[in-house]
Each structure stands twice: as structure tokens, then as C-alpha cells.
Amino acid sequence: MGHDARMASIGFLGVGTISEAMVRAMAEREGAADALLLSPRSAERSERLANEFAQCERLDSNQAVIDSSDIVVLGMRPQQVDEALSGLRFRDDQVIASLIAGTPPSGIAPLVAPATRICQLIPLPAISLRRGPLVISPPLPEVIEAMEGLGEVVTLDDESLIFTLSCASAFMSTYYEMQNALIDWIAAQGIDEATASRYIRAELDGLAAVGWATPDSDRAGLPLEHQTKGGLNERVRARLLETGWFDDLVGAIDDVYRTARLR
Ligand SMILES: NC(=O)c1ccc[n+]([C@@H]2O[C@H](COP(=O)([O-])OP(=O)(O)OC[C@H]3O[C@@H](n4cnc5c(N)ncnc54)[C@H](OP(=O)(O)O)[C@@H]3O)[C@@H](O)[C@H]2O)c1
Incomplete structure (x- = not known):
């Protein structure tokens, strides 16, 4: 050694x-x-x-x-x-x-x-x-x-800021729920589950790697860089923006943060 x-x-x-x-x-x-x-x-x-x-x-x-x-x-x-x-x-x-x-x-x-x-x-x-x-x-x-x-x-x-980061990381189980929902959807279309799982987990791994490798100054541009006008990605993101999906996520985190601080 x-x-x-x-x-x-x-x-x-x-x-x-x-x-x-x-x-x-x-x-x-x-x-x-x-x-x-x-x-x-x-x-x-x-x-x-x-x-x-x-x-x-x-x-x-x-x-x-x-x-x-x-x-x-x-x-x-x-x-x-x-x-x-x-x-x-x-x-x-x-x-x-x-x-x-x-x-x-x-x-x-x-x-x-x-x-x-x-x-x-x-x-x-x-x-x-x-x-x-x-x-x-x-x-x-x-x-x-x-x-x-x-x-x-x-x-x-x-030390009073530690709790903010703990709240921000409170989407871990949600993330895997999302992963599994996507895999289940593919499998429901008739592709075998092992293939579905390999596809989605590799996709998420690639997205995280690009997110990490992209300079922080270019971070804001990542959503637009991953969609084309009128394309599939644009349609999904536009609908989720419209239905408040992202606001819900941040709202749930913010709720946890505020209620715990009131205790
Ligand atoms: N799990 C996570 O992902 C995570 C993440 C971040 C922070 N934490 C924090 O990390 C801490 C540990 O969590 P954990 O999930 O690892 O808990 P855990 O698996 O229950 O481990 C606690 C350990 O402490 C030992 N212990 C209890 N009293 C002791 C004593 N008097 N002297 C020596 N050892 C003693 C226990 O031994 P016995 O089995 O013999 O009772 C056990 O090995 C918690 O305070 C938690 O808030 C956990």
C-alpha cells in the first residue's frame, strides 16, 4: 500500500x-x-x-x-x-x-x-x-x-445555509420515479423492459454528463440546444411548462424549506 x-x-x-x-x-x-x-x-x-x-x-x-x-x-x-x-x-x-x-x-x-x-x-x-x-x-x-x-x-x-442545500436535494426519489415512469411507458409500447431500462438509464447518464461538462456560462442555453423548432422535445417541454410542472417541483421543495423553518 x-x-x-x-x-x-x-x-x-x-x-x-x-x-x-x-x-x-x-x-x-x-x-x-x-x-x-x-x-x-x-x-x-x-x-x-x-x-x-x-x-x-x-x-x-x-x-x-x-x-x-x-x-x-x-x-x-x-x-x-x-x-x-x-x-x-x-x-x-x-x-x-x-x-x-x-x-x-x-x-x-x-x-x-x-x-x-x-x-x-x-x-x-x-x-x-x-x-x-x-x-x-x-x-x-x-x-x-x-x-x-x-x-x-x-x-x-x-452553517445556517446547510438546510437550503438539503432541501434542494430532496428530489432524489422523484428523479427515480421519473426514470421508472419513462421506462414503464416504453415497455407498455411493447419493447422489452430490459431494453427500455438500458435506453433510459443511458440517456439520463448522457444528459447528466453533458450538463456537468457544459460551462456554467452556457447552462441556460441547454434546454433550447436540446430541442428543435416544432420537434418532439419542444412539444413535451412546452406542455410541461404550460401545466406548471417545473413550478410544482420548485414549489414542493420550497414548501419543505418554509415549513421546516417555521418549526
Ligand atoms: N443514510 C444516509 O443516506 C445518510 C445521509 C446523510 C446523513 N446521514 C446521517 O448519518 C447518520 C447515520 O445514518 P445511517 O443511515 O448510517 O444510520 P445507521 O445505519 O443506523 O448507523 C448508525 C450506527 O451508529 C451506531 N451506534 C449507535 N450508537 C452508538 C454508540 N453509542 N457507539 C458507537 N456506535 C453507535 C449503530 O450501531 P448499532 O447498529 O450497534 O446500533 C450503527 O452502526 C445519521 O445521523 C443520519 O442523519 C445519513
Whole structure:
């Protein structure tokens, strides 16, 4: 295993679904040399990871993970955090990266004192393929470095803005509903489902790739570039614009944002 300059010890307290996805993504990336230390709970999962990856090690206690880590990732569920962290001793030179949804870094601070350098880390499921956005707020350089190669790092200086991005990503299930509706429509016309599925998923993959490769300055022009006057694409988009499809999407996201902020 090649060790490079960025080698660090990254400890995971709570090795559940999302921690496992992160550990796998980190262990499988190019030039990965960080030591990945795992807390003992979810024994079956943490043992499996430790057996699979040379750089992963399952330690005997949560305190042992903290003591050996430069960066401690908090991977418990929100309702487990208070109990999990009580009685543990952190160091003031330690960096904390919290995966815990709904609690900003300022809410984690009292639980990890005397550590003061705390950020929230928000991966989406595509992290398992080392793709998609990875929010880091505030942008702590050690965490940005440790996450290199895991996706597109998006930083926010102000923790109160994290929720805006979380709301904007709340169309993931809708996206796959759309994917599947298109596949079902093709299959209903008599084309076998495997072909339908391969066609639509490859189309969506291509569209996303073009969307990502297009310079931001040309982004606004993409809809018109993907339709011809009087063509099929123009007819579908015009109808969806007319029936308020896009307003509905943004409206649903905005509703979630506003009602949660009123709570
Ligand atoms: N899933 C996602 O896509 C996603 C995305 C972004 C953020 N998040 C956030 O990530 C966090 C984890 O979510 P998850 O879906 O990965 O949950 P999960 O699968 O339930 O994992 C939680 C893990 O924490 C462990 N744990 C609980 N108490 C502990 C303690 N005292 N000491 C050590 N480990 C302890 C659990 O072990 P046991 O199994 O033994 O109880 C389990 O392994 C949540 O706060 C969530 O808000 C999740």
C-alpha cells in the first residue's frame, strides 16, 4: 500500500449505512492511504470492513477510536448521539466531522468539547461511486483534504445555509420515479423492459454528463440546444411548462424549506 503525504487517521464513531459507504469509497479510491479506524458497534459490519481493507481497523472502544484519530467522523443516528458521546474525552487539536442530519456544528460543539473545530459533512448515496456533491460546512481544510476524490466538494461558510442545500436535494426519489415512469411507458409500447431500462438509464447518464461538462456560462442555453423548432422535445417541454410542472417541483421543495423553518 502506497503511503502519500496526506495520510491521516480518520476514526468513525458509528459504523452504519452511511459510514460504510464512506469507508468503502475512501478505501477504494486511488492513492488512498489514510488509516480508517472503526468503532466496535455493528460488530458484523465493522469486522467485515476491517477484514476487507488493509487500512481499516476495528478498535475495542469508542474512546480508543478518538485517541488514535486526527479526524473523528460522527456516524450515529440523531437520537443516539447524546448517549454515544457522553463520557468520551476529545482533544482540542482534533477535528470533528459530523454526518448527523439536522444538528449543525454549533449544536455538536458542547458534546465534543474541548474540540472546537467541527464541521457537518453531507454525502449523498452516490458517494458509494465517488460521485455527487459532498457538503462540508464550515470548510475545514483537513476535512476537505481527507474527502479528496469522494465527489464534488461543496463548501458553505455559514452553517445556517446547510438546510437550503438539503432541501434542494430532496428530489432524489422523484428523479427515480421519473426514470421508472419513462421506462414503464416504453415497455407498455411493447419493447422489452430490459431494453427500455438500458435506453433510459443511458440517456439520463448522457444528459447528466453533458450538463456537468457544459460551462456554467452556457447552462441556460441547454434546454433550447436540446430541442428543435416544432420537434418532439419542444412539444413535451412546452406542455410541461404550460401545466406548471417545473413550478410544482420548485414549489414542493420550497414548501419543505418554509415549513421546516417555521418549526
Ligand atoms: N443514510 C444516509 O443516506 C445518510 C445521509 C446523510 C446523513 N446521514 C446521517 O448519518 C447518520 C447515520 O445514518 P445511517 O443511515 O448510517 O444510520 P445507521 O445505519 O443506523 O448507523 C448508525 C450506527 O451508529 C451506531 N451506534 C449507535 N450508537 C452508538 C454508540 N453509542 N457507539 C458507537 N456506535 C453507535 C449503530 O450501531 P448499532 O447498529 O450497534 O446500533 C450503527 O452502526 C445519521 O445521523 C443520519 O442523519 C445519513
